[in-house]
Amino acid sequence: MTILMTTPPIVQVEELLHDYGSRRALSGVDFFVRPGEIFGLLGPNGGGKTTLFRILSTLLRPTAGRASILGFDVAQRPREVRAGIGVVFQSPALDRKLTVRENLETQGRLYGLAGRGLRQAADTMLSRLGLLDRASERAETLSGGLMRRVEIAKGLLHRPRLLLLDEPSTGLDPGARTDLWEQLRELREREGVTVLLTTHLMEEAERCDRLAILSRGSLVACGAPRALKAEIGGDVLAITGADPERLRSEIERRFAAPAGLVDGVIRIERPRAHELVPAIVEAFPGRIESMTLGHPTLLDVFIRKTGHRFWGESKP
């Protein structure tokens, strides 16, 4: 662990800002990624993840601030950055008319591989990702999960030190998702690849070593999922009912428990919150519609940090 702390970060983002015309997509984001980490950028769609991903993958120049990868500034030295990263886009970047092997070979030539070296690199990646028996099939015939695997094989062909993945689970069934994560972990163990991925799925974010949570273009929290959840502490009680604002202030007064209101849901965060459940039900007969008790989740972290619900999760 001490070694990890002293090695320079693979990704360093400082005061990063981006505007599309008059709309601010990123407003001063700072974070870093250590070598060997699986690092997640979590946020609702429209929160700035894709903009950040595009800047890190050298597709977009930031309006202001700095992002460097492997010590190279992404805007000033894109060529060096490109040589050191593998990128897996959300929408498939495979040529559907080419076979799996042809896709890898085309990719390899873009990265200066040729001849026997290229064939060997392709074979290694195909076998590592369990694709050898599919090598001569056209990409268009593959399932979503297999296509994503080919994308990863393609992204790793030139042995990059950092793999960037944009929403890698999109369009994958639960089984393929589990496979994907096993493969990412294995690549980290065996090849020492650092992984940076974006996601809007809490369950995926839970699997990352560390997370940066983005909302409306700002970084609202950064840390290991467990540490972020521990910051909230205790339990979370979520209550719905008629006239929620009045109900909230009455609960607060009667039980001396600070209660928040987020999108019409009353939220109480405190240790031993379960003790409040029967008391509240009895105190407000007929006024409680539902009550949910749970340990804090990343969703709770998000709500606590932003004061609003996660976009896309706010609809019943």
Place this chain on the structure above:
Amino acid sequence: MRRALAATGALLKREVVRFLRERNRVFGALAQPVIFWALFGAGLGASFRPSGGGAGASYGEYFFPGTIILILLFTAIFSTISLIEDRREGFLQGVLVAPIPRASLVLGKVLGGTALALAQGALILLCAPLIGIPLSAGMVGGSLAVMLSIAFGLTSLSFCIAWCMDSTQGFHAIMTVLLMPLWLLSGSFFPSAGAPAWLRLLMAADPLTYGVALFRRILYPAGGAVTAGLPGLMPSAVATIAFGALSFGAALALASRPSRKGAW
């Protein structure tokens, strides 16, 4: 440098492999011009009485070089239209983040389209003797060189348009109001002699006019009625090469602009 060339080669090869695996593209680019040629040749043959530049030839014969240029144009369009979606979500995203100069990307794409256009044009060119245009080895060589320059210029131009477009619908609009008139006004379809002055002016400003003139002058080395009134060999050659160079330069400049919008 070697890596840049290898990347260009890989992208060129990919264009050709894709094309051969999409049978309906082969059909579309080749069949439509040939159908045009057959229908217009038959339909306009009886009323085609030009006062100059084309006199002495049947309409089928007059229209023949224009048919080949239409094949070059269609192939250029079909091979570059994929850029529009490809670079936002598709294969080209991966190319844009590869450590290669932008010139490799542009050259790979343009040469790929050019090679496909040239191969299809050559197939039709070899049919020339069937309609009464005898071919010598020199004529075939010269025609291929002209077709190469024209195809390179048209593919580059089409690249520029596709690169600036957000949607394929937009590309179709530009194709109808810009690329088709470019062909219609090139002297492929009707000679400029006998056209009103304003139209002749437009035709003289059309870079494709010089490609068509060059093509005709090569197919009719003895000159005569078919080439009467056309721009001369040297000016036509210079204009055609300049068109290719300028279009390619523009494509390269567009593709090298750093992006602030994210779609590149």
